[in-house]
Amino acid sequence: MIDDEDFFDGMEIKPEKPQDSIEINIIDPNEVTSELLDRMNIDIGMRSLIRDLLIHGYNTGYSCEGHGVYAPYVAFKKGTGDGTFEKNAGEFGLELRRPGPCCLSINDNFCSLCDSSIDYVVYRGEKDKPISLIRGQL
Secondary structure, eight states: OHHHHHTTOOEEEEEOOSOOOEOOOOOGGGGOHHHHHHHHTGGGOOOOOOHHHHHTTHHHHEEEEEETSSEEEEEETOOOOHHHHHHHHGGGOEEOOOOGGGGGGOSSSSTTTTTTOSSEEEEEEOOTTTGGGGGOOO
């Protein structure tokens, strides 16, 4: 198991949009614990998906189940992961948000105009369909 002090050493903490988050990349399923997901501030409804993403090598930490107010989303660093999620995103009710020309002028990681990013791959769902009720599988 990872010691807290060693775990956060050298890790980039990003208190930016869309929420405070810790980005990590873990492939060992034994290391993806409830405590780790708590420290990453992952919504309960997103934990199964985020756990699977981490196991498949996706560098993720940005996600939201929507809370009935917003559309659920998940974002991961471009160039990470084994491609499994991209093939199965539809099973989770999520669609790829492609960056538009508006993204070139953003100062944050995420564009408020098109809900996408230059540095991250962003998938969004529909506001009235929470991820926690859609049980896809990676």
